Amino acid sequence: MAKIIYTHTDEAPLLATYSFLPVVEAYAGKAGVEVETRDISVAARILAQFGLADDALTELGELAKTPEANIIKLPNISASIPQLKAAIRELQEKGFDIPDYPESPDNAEEQEIRARYDKVKGSAVNPVLREGNSDRRAPASVKNYAKTHPHTNKPFAEGSKTSVATMGEHDFASNEKSVTLPADDTLSIVLETADGEKVVLKEGLKVLEGEIVDATRMEAAALQSFLAKTLEQAKADDVLYSVHLKATMMKVSDPIIFGHVVRAYFDDVFEKYGAALAAAELSPNDGLGGILAGLDALPNGAEIKAAFDEALASGPRLSYVNSDKGITNLHVPSDVIVDASMPAMIRNGGRLWGADGGEDDTLAVIPDSSYAGVFQAVIDDVKTNGPLDPATIGSVPNVGLMAQAAEEYGSHDKTFEIPAAGTVRVLNAAGEALLEQDVEPGDIWRACQTKDIPVQDWVKLAVTRARATGSPAIFWLNEARAHDREIIAKVNAYLQDHDTEGLDIRIMAPADAAKLSVERMRKGEDTISVTGNVLRDYNTDLFPILELGTSAKMLSVVPLIAGGGLFETGAGGSAPKHVQQLVEENYLRWDSLGEFFALVPSLEKYAEQADAPAAQVLADALDRATGTFLNEDRSPGRKLGTTDNRGSHFYLALYWAEELAAQTEDAELAAAFKPLAETLRANEAKIAEELISVQGKPADIGGYYYLDAEKTAAVMRPSATFNEALASL
Numbered sequence: 049m050a051k052i053i054y055t056h057t058d059e060a061p062l063l064a065t066y067s068f069l070p071v072v073e074a075y076a077g078k079a080g081v082e083v084e085t086r087d088i089s090v091a092a093r094i095l096a097q098f099g100l101a102d103d104a105l106t107e108l109g110e111l112a113k114t115p116e117a118n119i120i121k122l123p124n125i126s127a128s129i130p131q132l133k134a135a136i137r138e139l140q141e142k143g144f145d146i147p148d149y150p151e152s153p154d155n156a157e158e159q160e161i162r163a164r165y166d167k168v169k170g171s172a173v174n175p176v177l178r179e180g181n182s183d184r185r186a187p188a189s190v191k192n193y194a195k196t197h198p199h200t201n202k203p204f205a206e207g208s209k210t211s212v213a214t215m216g217e218h219d220f221a222s223n224e225k226s227v228t229l230p231a232d233d234t235l236s237i238v239l240e241t242a243d244g245e246k247v248v249l250k251e252g253l254k255v256l257e258g259e260i261v262d263a264t265r266m267e268a269a270a271l272q273s274f275l276a277k278t279l280e281q282a283k284a285d286d287v288l289y290s291v292h293l294k295a296t297m298m299k300v301s302d303p304i305i306f307g308h309v310v311r312a313y314f315d316d317v318f319e320k321y322g323a324a325l326a327a328a329e330l331s332p333n334d335g336l337g338g339i340l341a342g343l344d345a346l347p348n349g350a351e352i353k354a355a356f357d358e359a360l361a362s363g364p365r366l367s368y369v370n371s372d373k374g375i376t377n378l379h380v381p382s383d384v385i386v387d388a389s390m391p392a393m394i395r396n397g398g399r400l401w402g403a404d405g406g407e408d409d410t411l412a413v414i415p416d417s418s419y420a421g422v423f424q425a426v427i428d429d430v431k432t433n434g435p436l437d438p439a440t441i442g443s444v445p446n447v448g449l450m451a452q453a454a455e456e457y458g459s460h461d462k463t464f465e466i467p468a469a470g471t472v473r474v475l476n477a478a479g480e481a482l483l484e485q486d487v488e489p490g491d492i493w494r495a496c497q498t499k500d501i502p503v504q505d506w507v508k509l510a511v512t513r514a515r516a517t518g519s520p521a522i523f524w525l526n527e528a529r530a531h532d533r534e535i536i537a538k539v540n541a542y543l544q545d546h547d548t549e550g551l552d553i554r555i556m557a558p559a560d561a562a563k564l565s566v567e568r569m570r571k572g573e574d575t576i577s578v579t580g581n582v583l584r585d586y587n588t589d590l591f592p593i594l595e596l597g598t599s600a601k602m603l604s605v606v607p608l609i610a611g612g613g614l615f616e617t618g619a620g621g622s623a624p625k626h627v628q629q630l631v632e633e634n635y636l637r638w639d640s641l642g643e644f645f646a647l648v649p650s651l652e653k654y655a656e657q658a659d660a661p662a663a664q665v666l667a668d669a670l671d672r673a674t675g676t677f678l679n680e681d682r683s684p685g686r687k688l689g690t691t692d693n694r695g696s697h698f699y700l701a702l703y704w705a706e707e708l709a710a711q712t713e714d715a716e717l718a719a720a721f722k723p724l725a726e727t728l729r730a731n732e733a734k735i736a737e738e739l740i741s742v743q744g745k746p747a748d749i750g751g752y753y754y755l756d757a758e759k760t761a762a763v764m765r766p767s768a769t770f771n772e773a774l775a776s777l
């Protein structure tokens with residue numbers, strides 16, 4: 049039977065769900081639309097690993113491969129090791145019998161436990177559900193709203209020293225080799241060390257005909273000298289030092305790179321105390337925060353702490369995530385995530401925050417050069433031409449290759465920190481080497497896979513969007529990169545399958561494509577960016593944040609290859625800072641527009657799947673209601689005393705009920721919603737007051753990763769009048 053699955057996730061979107069889902073369930077229920085929930089929060093996924101909760105993620109992953117799928121996916125935490133450990137601790141404190149995270153497993157049992165936790169680590173949800181490519185764009189209503197209510201993109205100061213530092217050689221981009229498989233095969237990855245020993249890194253890797261496989265490495269020695277150089281440069285230029293990685297989605301490689309940065313910054317400290325820190329299992333890969341927290345347990349902890357303090361005082365000035373709390377850019381690998389952190393910096397005139405909370409220019413370090421040039425291109429443009437004006441600029445929507453863990457975001461099980469010098473070979477079943485790389489100890493070697501059917505689907509989606517909009521579509525692909533050359537060959541071949549007459553379809557290297565797209569934006573022109581998986585991620589924060597002030601208001605549809613639908617809510621994440629604010633002052637600034645936008649096509653899909661015209665009526669009414677919601681400017685403000693997330697849900701419910709009452713396609717639904725619409729309208733002031741009056745005091749939600757459902761519902765549904773009205777439907 050058709051049903052919509054609404055996901056329980058983490059942090060701000062989870063809080064919002066406590067308020068919004070009751071509205072969805074009440075309205076859908078009246079129209080006979082089945083809505084079920086599944087808990088894919090990091091806490092639930094941990095419990096599922098130990099048989100203490102349903103494995104909803106595996107279930108939804110299977111569902112996503114069927115035409116029946118209709119899933120609304122809210123953003124979730126992609127947990128770094130420090131977050132995973134905190135979630136485990138919280139669950140243990142709540143009485144769940146789960147083991148500690150084994151830092152360095154040294155027996156079979158610990159290895160088994162570690163393997164279970166590794167399934168929860170990092171970006172473990174999205175790749176499982178994303179069985180389709182991604183279509184992310186600002187709906188016309190949002191773009192118009194941004195034009196009439198423009199946010200501020202601050203100018204870069206005259207002579208701004210902000211720039212991007214990237215390796216450009218000896219990195220993943222420069223060392224890449226790539227091959228397209230002529231037939232189905234089973235591959236293995238073998239390191240042959242300099243003394244002739246063969247170490248099997250991976251075997252039984254099944255690949256399909258037409259699949260692209262890449263191999264590359266980040267050279268550890270080159271990374272270290274690059275980092276030393278950037279530290280010197282930041283010191284000499286007296287700018288803030290900041291590193292921007294994706295330790296969540298690139299959950300194997302990027303924590304290692306992050307660890308190199310921590311080690312490079314605190315070079316002298318690690319020189320002197322590295323062995324003691326390693327013996328205490330305090331790893332730089334988990335960030336400075338974890339190390340400092342663990343020092344108390346060491347006999348010479350105070351001495352080591354003093355050495356870290358001294359290094360911080362004498363090194364280049366670090367950028368801070370939260371200067372009040374002393375949290376630096378190097379504290380937690382998942383605090384600064386490149387997709388959101390770079391556009392936020394650009395929107396802020398190229399400035400980040402220093403130790404004293406003051407803003408300053410920064411050297412933004414993005415070690416691998418595959419995509420760093422995109423950010424530099426945008427920075428160059430705004431330095432020369434001034435900030436982009438949201439009131440007038442065009443849009444850069446995205447069609448992203450994402451299905452079946454495409455490209456880098458599927459590389460974790462094929463990423464290795466190399467133990468010994470030698471050669472890594474990707475071998476086919478016949479034992480022939482398809483790809484080979486010489487390696488040195490410490491190099492980060494990885495292989496990526498890109499299947500052919502997803503590429504075909506992506507090209508089709510690009511042509512469909514170009515046709516639907518009349519906008520030029522640019523494939524952001526770089527002839528100079530081995531992987532991109534294989535993709536370009538496929539793009540050129542699969543474009544032949546479509547009618548492209550009259551369409552403007554181009555292929556350009558990412559930095560050039562970024563430059564052109566921004567130039568066109570300034571003229572008010574739209575340009576579809578058709579990208580691989582990583583640039584999908586980056587561009588769908590970068591451009592929305594510059595255009596709309598946030599990526600939360602995006603429509604993010606994933607037409608699943610098997611025919612179902614995955615509807616992501618916005619293009620951003622789970623906004624941890626918003627939770628802090630709720631807990632401190634009972635105010636939630638989370639904007640649920642992404643949820644509203646996802647629900648419309650989900651209801652449309654349901655109407656089609658269940659042959660249920662009432663679902664289409666709900667969808668159409670919701671679509672009109674979100675228009676009114678935007679016109680009436682009902683998204684949450686940022687400050688206490690204004691409509692927050694809960695108030696915004698009330699207004700959406702009001703407009704949606706009014707649209708349902710007024711429509712004429714379904715008289716029964718109109719009659720059912722008329723009294724509710726009247727009650728909500730009549731009590732508007734009272735409900736708004738009830739929702740605002742609770743603000744300003746701390747709120748108790750009974751946890752962080754594993755919330756107390758009753759307490760959270762009480763916090764998120766504080767208006768008795770609104771609750772009664774909904775219950776009366």
Ligand SMILES: NC(=O)C1=CN([C@@H]2O[C@H](COP(=O)(O)OP(=O)(O)OC[C@H]3O[C@@H](n4cnc5c(N)ncnc54)[C@H](OP(=O)(O)O)[C@@H]3O)[C@@H](O)[C@H]2O)C=CC1
Binds near residue numbers: 384599616626640
């Ligand atoms: N699809 C997914 O599942 C995704 C998950 N993530 C995960 O989210 C977590 C946080 O990532 P982070 O890099 O901080 O990025 P986020 O996008 O979560 O947050 C960055 C900032 O964007 C603003 N923001 C994001 N969403 C909203 C919204 N709906 N309403 C209002 N403002 C919003 C907030 O700004 P302000 O504080 O100024 O209000 C927020 O602090 C990580 O665990 C990450 O892995 C990240 C991206 C996608």
Ligand SMILES: O=C(O)CCC(=O)C(=O)O
Binds near residue numbers: 171620621
């Ligand atoms: O899965 C994640 O960790 C983040 C996903 C993300 O940032 C995106 O899809 O835009």
Ligand SMILES: [Mg+2]
Binds near residue numbers: 619
């Ligand atoms: Mg992203």
